[in-house]
Amino acid sequence: MERLALCSKVLYDRDILEKHKRIIELEKKLIPPKIRFERYEHWEQFKAEMYCDVHAVLEKWIVHNVLEHDHMSYQGLTFRQENALNECIYEHLCTRTNDVEWSDKISGRVIYSVRAMFNAMYKTQLWAFIYQLLSPEDIVELIYEHVMWYLDDDSHYPCVLDNVAEFKCIECGKIHDYINEQQMCVECEITSST
Numbered sequence: 001m002e003r004l005a006l007c008s009k010v011l012y013d014r015d016i017l018e019k020h021k022r023i024i025e026l027e028k029k030l031i032p033p034k035i036r037f038e039r040y041e042h043w044e045q046f047k048a049e050m051y052c053d054v055h056a057v058l059e060k061w062i063v064h065n066v067l068e069h070d071h072m073s074y075q076g077l078t079f080r081q082e083n084a085l086n087e088c089i090y091e092h093l094c095t096r097t098n099d100v101e102w103s104d105k106i107s108g109r110v111i112y113s114v115r116a117m118f119n120a121m122y123k124t125q126l127w128a129f130i131y132q133l134l135s136p137e138d139i140v141e142l143i144y145e146h147v148m149w150y151l152d153d154d155s156h157y158p159c160v161l162d163n164v165a166e167f168k169c170i171e172c173g174k175i176h177d178y179i180n181e182q183q184m185c186v187e188c189e190i191t192s193s194t
């Protein structure tokens with residue numbers, strides 16, 4: 001009887017351990033990685049550098065590549081353009097977070113979203129018409145604005161990069177999603193002003 005009880009306990013403990021491991025895995029998938037910045041403008045600088053590279057990649061593959069631009073007339077975003085854009089966003093995110101899975105997921109979502117935009121224009125037979133109207137530079141701006149808005153352009157909430165940046169308040173030492181120019185959290189800002 002004792003042996004049976006011991007056996008059940010071992011099985012129970014193993015089950016709990018496996019469930020615990022699974023919860024940690026799922027949590028990792030649901031909760032985005034955090035990037036710690038000293039000042040709020042460093043976070044803005046990080047995004048600005050990523051968007052600057054996004055713009056350069058789009059220019060390279062749309063403005064400076066006549067063949068790829070031609071293929072866009074019936075394909076929307078081409079395979080090579082997709083790859084280049086995906087890689088650019090992935091590299092920026094992964095360099096700061098070291099989270100391969102999350103960075104891959106986010107860059108993939110951006111591409112999927114751009115494809116959705118082109119697909120809607122294509123399905124409604126608007127794309128052939130719009131393509132004739134737009135210069136390669138216009139198409140770059142169209143995709144660029146879409147990508148920035150989708151990731152985080154500071155103009156709306158929610159967006160994909162919400163809750164990714166975190167900051168340490170120099171007053172209370174706690175970690176927050178926002179600090180002001182004096183590197184203080186909202187509570188400390190209120191306390192110091194009263």
Ligand SMILES: [Zn+2]
Binds near residue numbers: 184189
């Ligand atoms: Zn504080």
